[in-house]
Each structure stands twice: as structure tokens, then as C-alpha cells.
Amino acid sequence: MLLGDHPELRPKARTIVNIARKVIAEVNNLSLERQKAILETEYPHLAGETPKRGAKKEEELKLPPLPNAVKGKVRLRFAPNPDFLIHIGNARPAIVNDEYAKMYRGVHILRFEDTDPRTKRPMKEAYTLIKEDLKWLGVKWHEEYIQSLRMELFYNIARIMLEKGCAYVDTCGEEGKELLAKGSYCKTRDEPPETNLELFERMLSGEFGEGEAAVRIKTDPKHPNPSLRDWVALRIIDTERYPHPLTGSKYIVWPTYNFAVSVDDHHMKVTHVLRGKEHQLNTEKQLYVYRCMGWEPPVFIHFGRLKLEGFILSKSRIKELIEKNPGKFLGYDDPRFGLIASLRRRGVLPEAIREVILSVGIKPNDATISWANLASVNRRLLDRRADRIMFVWEPSRFIVKGVGGCIHAEIPYHPERPExxxxxxxxxxxxxxxxxxxxxxxxxxxxxNFEVKEEELVFTGRSLEEARRLSMPIVQWVKESEGIPVTVLEPEGLELKKVEGYAEKELSKYPIDSRLQFIRYGFVRVDSIGDGGEYTAILAHR
RNA sequence: GCCGCGGUCGUCUAGCCCGGCCCAGGAUGCGGGCCUUUCGAGCCCGUGACCCGGGUUCAAAUCCCGGCCGCGGCACCA
Structure with a gap:
């Protein structure tokens, strides 16, 4: 610090260090009181508490500034594939985008990327379910698009690229791939634009079957990374066999991810693209489209992989598990999954998810969110709002004696509220x-206070002070005649433990979706209520 | 295998760009205590990390090089 302010002293650094050492030793020899006294009398401006380093001002979770971002001009997009519900990893860019959109008064775009009706068959309900998850998460969007409804745009850009000679129609089929693998290419690459344009129209007219023709972007047939060599921009999918849930069999030529994304990001004037590092290579591919078309590319930010400890995030794994174990799961939103819907069902608050995601930030390294961490944030949030209910889960019955009539218990709904x-x-x-x-x-x-004797509870007094003095355990209880049967489901990895018990009558006032704390048990969310009034709740965490 | 990106307490993160305020800060977890009509919350104390090795420099978590490890990518998937 000293040398930084006085560069002329640098050559004498060694001497200065020695002087400093001596002084420090001297000061350390003095008593703390003496040190304080000297400090206050001789250097009053330095006295006083030193603020703790790095201490954050009350949970003000802030993302770092976006590079090249201008207030009011930022446009971001969240682009899920509607083939399934979204999980916490998918939700990360949505939440981060939302935050940046707020920070820069920008625009957030929601775009469904559903251009593969064959291997990533869109799930019709997912378009709605994803939007519900986003709304629940508090993510706002200002524009909404569906790629399968923008096909003409992709065709037009493809025509322009063919015309410019930066794309061609590979009609060599399997052989085309093999040629590129060897650093060579299909002969049509050398044909003039008119020929390729004509081939493209023939593709559109249905003259070719799956795999027989594809539009490739000219990159470098000898590129060190084979997947980058003349990558496919549009291919044929037999929608008679694999109808698209939105457009049926109307289109047979479909843009690939990289082509559709480049075209759309440009047309939607996206300024910043935030996505996982699995897209790094895609970014490189997409840049070829920008260069050919003379478009200004957006700023790309790739963050690391996100894991949620103890949860399966993979959509395909979840789908497979559900299919292979019929009856084992409670539905798509089973609380054992890492889907947004699952976390919601389990009783995790959207604010907790957002807080955790923002704390992880947008760094390029991988992160494993521990359940303890998410639970802790959620507990802090939930603690203030969850009413307290008495629940007994390994019940034994006792008869009350010695009260001498009747008494009334007064149970607060919440320790910080008077009701x-x-x-x-x-x-x-x-x-x-x-x-x-x-x-x-x-x-x-x-x-x-009572004394437990065999099957009886013998009254010994009402005094709380006495209970404290004798350090009696203070326990929750349920009047048997009013008890409501409750099953609590405890998710643990891929298991779901069932805990049976009874709750006090008061529980019946709480509808499905209520979040409560069962005293001395844990925080739960009411999942369902049976015809007989019996409750099923899911444990969020203790 | 090839290419790319990373590596700070068990976990998340601040600091790294602009080398000295860092014998590394916060959160969570864990241990202990206080408080509380909950085994929840709150408060206090403690525990615990710069992947390794070289180099540059008076000085490196921060800059450079090498190694190791982890992740990602290598589809007519997104």
C-alpha cells in the first residue's frame, strides 16, 4: 500500500520492510490497552472499529456487470426446449436473465426451441408447464416466440446463405459425412449458388427423404474439430412418421439448433447470450452464420455446469426413471427430482431458488449446490411465514388425570405473533x-406439566417457570378425539419414506399447498387432502 | 484420443482483470455456549481453503510456464 502510493521508495523496499518489522515487534510488545491508548491519543483518525472485510451489506445479492451492456438496450433470451419440464440448471439462465433485464431495464425474450420433432420430440404440455414454472419463479418475459412457427424465416435466411455461397446442399447422404471426416467434401460444395439454391427448393418440395440431403454451412472441411466441418444447418425430418405437436406434418425441412439460434438471436436483436459451457462449440459454429450474413454477434457468456447435490437433474434420466418404474413416482413433479416443479412440490420457495442461483453467479467453473445450503436459505425464508402445528408421529396414547375438571391450552400460530x-x-x-x-x-x-405414569398423564401444575426450573422437556401433543391422520412423505435420494401420525385439529384449516412447520419435526408442504380429511404432506427439510 | 474451459474452507462464494490493505472475508455445514413454551429461528465462540512445482518481483491466491485433477464438446440433439 505504502509502496503503491510512493513509487520512489521502491528501491529501498528491503530497508522499509526491516523498519516495519521492528516497529511491529515493538508495538506487539506493548499491552493491548497501551496500544489502544497510543492509537487514540496520537493517531485519532485511525482509531475506531475496522470494518470487517468482505462483509456484505445485508444480502444484497448482485450479479457482476454485463460486458458491453447499455441501460435500456439490453436484450436477453431464455430458450428452453419444450421436450420436458425445466430443472434448476435450466432455470439458472432464466433467473440470471431476469435479473439482468431488471438491472439494465432490458427486454427478456422467451423462445421455445422445438425444431427436432424426431429425437427431441416436443411435449405439448411443456410449453405451458414451462411458462408456469417461470411465472412461479418470478421470471418475467416481454416477448415470446416458438421456433416451429417461424420456419419461413429460417428458409429465407438459408436461401440467402446459399446465394452468397456460404452454404450448400449436401446430397451425398452418409457419404457426405464420411468425406468430411476425411477432410474432403461432397461435390455439390463446389457447385454454383444457383445449383444449390435449386437443390434446396427440391429439398423443400419433398424430393429427398431423411438423410438424403442437408444444407451445410461452409466452414473448413479440414477444421481440426470434425464437428465444425461444414456443419448442418437444415435437414429433412419425415414428419409423416414424426409429426410435430404444433405443426404436424406441414414441414419436412427443419433447421438445426445452431442455425435456428443464430437466425433468431439476430432477428430478435439479442445483445447478450448467457448459457452453459456445453454451448461453447455451438458459439463457434454460430459465428459462421454471423460472419456470412454480416451480422453483429451478441456477447456470449458461458457458465459452468450446475449440480444439485442428491438430485437428478437430467431430463432424460427422469423420463427414463418414470417409464421404467411405473408407480414408484408421484408424477413428473415428484419431490425427489431436481425439476422446478419438484422443488415447488417439496415446499421450496421461489425466492430460495433465486437466491441460491444468484449466489452461484455466472462464473465459468462448475458448482454443486448442496441441499443443506438450499434448505438453509429456504428455512430462513419459511421460518417467518410458516404457521406452527403440532404433529405426533410415533404415537402412544395417554389418559389425562388430576386436572380437576378442564383446562385450556393456548398455542400461538407463530412464536413471533400474538394470535x-x-x-x-x-x-x-x-x-x-x-x-x-x-x-x-x-x-x-x-x-x-405432567408426570408420565404407565398409560396416564398425571397433572402436576400449569407453571411454565416450574417446567423450566426442572428442565422438563416441552413436547407437542395431539388430543386423540380431534386428531387428524397425517402421512408425511420424506424424500431421501430416490427413496420416499412414509411417516404416519396425527396432527391437531387446527390443521384442517390449511388448504393444499400450505407451508407449515410441524413443531419439533420440520417444515412441510400440504400436498393433498383425502375425502376423509386425512392429510398428506411432504417434508421440505427439518 | 483430440479440442475447449476451469481448479480459494466439506459445499457455495468474495478477492484474481489493476501483485502489497489476505498469516485470505462471508454464507452453509460441523463442534461448543447463550436465548427460546419446537429438536425451528436468533445471538456468541470455535473449526476449516489459495491443486502441485517452477519462474518473474523487494512482495504472488493474484502475473508467466509446466504438471496433475475435474468438467464440457467432438450428431442431419437442443
Whole structure:
């Protein structure tokens, strides 16, 4: 610091270091009190608490500035494939885009990339389900597009590129691939634009079958990376056999991902593309389109892979699991998956997901979010809003004695709020306790102190102070006659543990989707309510 | 195998671009304590990391080189 301010002292650095060492040793020899005193009298401007380094001002999660971003001019896009629901890794760019759109008063575009009706067959419901997930996540978008509805645009750009001679129609089929693998190419590459243009029209007219013709972008047939050599921009898909859920068999020539993306990103005036590093090579491919067309490419940012510890994120893995294990899962949104819908069903709040995603940021290295971390954020958020309900899960029944009539328990809905509910308990009433709690002297929360004797709960007083003094365990309880049967599902890896028990009557006031804390058990979300009033809840976390 | 990108506490992250305020900060986890009519929350204390090796420099987590490890890509998928 000193040398930075006084470069002329640099040659004498060694001497300075020695002086500094001596001074430090001297100061360290003095007592702390003495040090403070000297500091305050001789250098008052330096006294006072030193602020802790790196201490963040109250959770102000901020993303780093976007390179080349101008306020009001930023345009971002979230481009999911509607072949399935989105998972937390897919949601990352959506959340990050949303954040940047807010930061720069920019535009966020939602674009469905559904240009492969054969191997990545779009799922019709997914278009809606993805939008629901985004809304739930609080991600806003201002424009919405579906690629399969923009086919003419792709055809037109393809024509222009053929005309410019930066693309050609490979009619060599399998052989075309093999030629490129060897660094050679299909003869049509050398044909004039008119010929290729004509071939393209013949492609469109249905003259070729799958694999018989494809439009390739001219790159370099000897490029060190074979996948970059004259990559395919449009190919034929037999939509009679593989109809597209939106356009049926109307089109047989389909743009590939890289072609559709380049064309759309340009036409939608996207300024910044944020995506995973699996797209790095695609970026390189796409740049050929920009160069040929003379378009200004957007800023590309690639971030690392995201994992959620203990969860399966892969869409294809999830689909496969569901198919191969009929009856094992609760649906697409089974709480054991890493899908947004799954996390929602499990009781994770959208704010928690956003907070965690933003804390991971957009760095290029991989990140594994630990469940403990997500749960902790969620718990902090949930703690303030979740009402407290008494739930007993390894129940034993006891008869209340010695009360001398009836007493009322006052149970607060939340430890930080005054509202309470009353529960009346009289001599002879049966009460359920967790079996492992029922021993010795205990206090039934909000009610009174008892001594557990065989099958009985013998009243010993109402004093909370006494319970504290004798350090009695304070336990939750349920009046048997009013108990509501509850099954709590505890997701653990690919298992789903079932915990059966009873909750107090109050639970019946809470509808599906309520998030509650079962006292001394954990945070749950009400998943369903049976015809008989029995509840099924899912454990989010303890 | 080839190409690309990374490597800071167990995990996430700040710092790295612009070398000294860093014997590396925060969060979470873990251990302990306080508080609390919950085994939740809150508060306090503790634990714990610059992948390795060279080089440049008075000084390197930060710059350079090499190695190791991890991830990604290598489709007429997105």
C-alpha cells in the first residue's frame, strides 16, 4: 500500500520492510490497552472499529456487470426446449436473465426451441408447464416466440446463405459425412449458388427423404474439430412418421439448433447470450452464420455446469426413471427430482431458488449446490411465514388425570405473533404423544406439566417457570378425539419414506399447498387432502 | 484420443482483470455456549481453503510456464 502510493521508495523496499518489522515487534510488545491508548491519543483518525472485510451489506445479492451492456438496450433470451419440464440448471439462465433485464431495464425474450420433432420430440404440455414454472419463479418475459412457427424465416435466411455461397446442399447422404471426416467434401460444395439454391427448393418440395440431403454451412472441411466441418444447418425430418405437436406434418425441412439460434438471436436483436459451457462449440459454429450474413454477434457468456447435490437433474434420466418404474413416482413433479416443479412440490420457495442461483453467479467453473445450503436459505425464508402445528408421529396414547375438571391450552400460530388458538383438555381425555417423549416429567406445550405414569398423564401444575426450573422437556401433543391422520412423505435420494401420525385439529384449516412447520419435526408442504380429511404432506427439510 | 474451459474452507462464494490493505472475508455445514413454551429461528465462540512445482518481483491466491485433477464438446440433439 505504502509502496503503491510512493513509487520512489521502491528501491529501498528491503530497508522499509526491516523498519516495519521492528516497529511491529515493538508495538506487539506493548499491552493491548497501551496500544489502544497510543492509537487514540496520537493517531485519532485511525482509531475506531475496522470494518470487517468482505462483509456484505445485508444480502444484497448482485450479479457482476454485463460486458458491453447499455441501460435500456439490453436484450436477453431464455430458450428452453419444450421436450420436458425445466430443472434448476435450466432455470439458472432464466433467473440470471431476469435479473439482468431488471438491472439494465432490458427486454427478456422467451423462445421455445422445438425444431427436432424426431429425437427431441416436443411435449405439448411443456410449453405451458414451462411458462408456469417461470411465472412461479418470478421470471418475467416481454416477448415470446416458438421456433416451429417461424420456419419461413429460417428458409429465407438459408436461401440467402446459399446465394452468397456460404452454404450448400449436401446430397451425398452418409457419404457426405464420411468425406468430411476425411477432410474432403461432397461435390455439390463446389457447385454454383444457383445449383444449390435449386437443390434446396427440391429439398423443400419433398424430393429427398431423411438423410438424403442437408444444407451445410461452409466452414473448413479440414477444421481440426470434425464437428465444425461444414456443419448442418437444415435437414429433412419425415414428419409423416414424426409429426410435430404444433405443426404436424406441414414441414419436412427443419433447421438445426445452431442455425435456428443464430437466425433468431439476430432477428430478435439479442445483445447478450448467457448459457452453459456445453454451448461453447455451438458459439463457434454460430459465428459462421454471423460472419456470412454480416451480422453483429451478441456477447456470449458461458457458465459452468450446475449440480444439485442428491438430485437428478437430467431430463432424460427422469423420463427414463418414470417409464421404467411405473408407480414408484408421484408424477413428473415428484419431490425427489431436481425439476422446478419438484422443488415447488417439496415446499421450496421461489425466492430460495433465486437466491441460491444468484449466489452461484455466472462464473465459468462448475458448482454443486448442496441441499443443506438450499434448505438453509429456504428455512430462513419459511421460518417467518410458516404457521406452527403440532404433529405426533410415533404415537402412544395417554389418559389425562388430576386436572380437576378442564383446562385450556393456548398455542400461538407463530412464536413471533400474538394470535393463538385454544385447545380444551379435561380429565379423562386421551392425548397422543411421541412415544420417545413420553417419560418422566414433561410439559405439554401450551398446556401444563405432567408426570408420565404407565398409560396416564398425571397433572402436576400449569407453571411454565416450574417446567423450566426442572428442565422438563416441552413436547407437542395431539388430543386423540380431534386428531387428524397425517402421512408425511420424506424424500431421501430416490427413496420416499412414509411417516404416519396425527396432527391437531387446527390443521384442517390449511388448504393444499400450505407451508407449515410441524413443531419439533420440520417444515412441510400440504400436498393433498383425502375425502376423509386425512392429510398428506411432504417434508421440505427439518 | 483430440479440442475447449476451469481448479480459494466439506459445499457455495468474495478477492484474481489493476501483485502489497489476505498469516485470505462471508454464507452453509460441523463442534461448543447463550436465548427460546419446537429438536425451528436468533445471538456468541470455535473449526476449516489459495491443486502441485517452477519462474518473474523487494512482495504472488493474484502475473508467466509446466504438471496433475475435474468438467464440457467432438450428431442431419437442443
Amino acid at each position: 393463538k388458538r385454544a385447545i380444551k383438555v379435561c380429565d379423562g381425555d386421551r392425548v397422543l404423544l411421541n412415544t420417545f417423549d413420553a417419560k418422566g416429567r414433561i410439559r405439554l406445550m401450551g398446556l401444563a
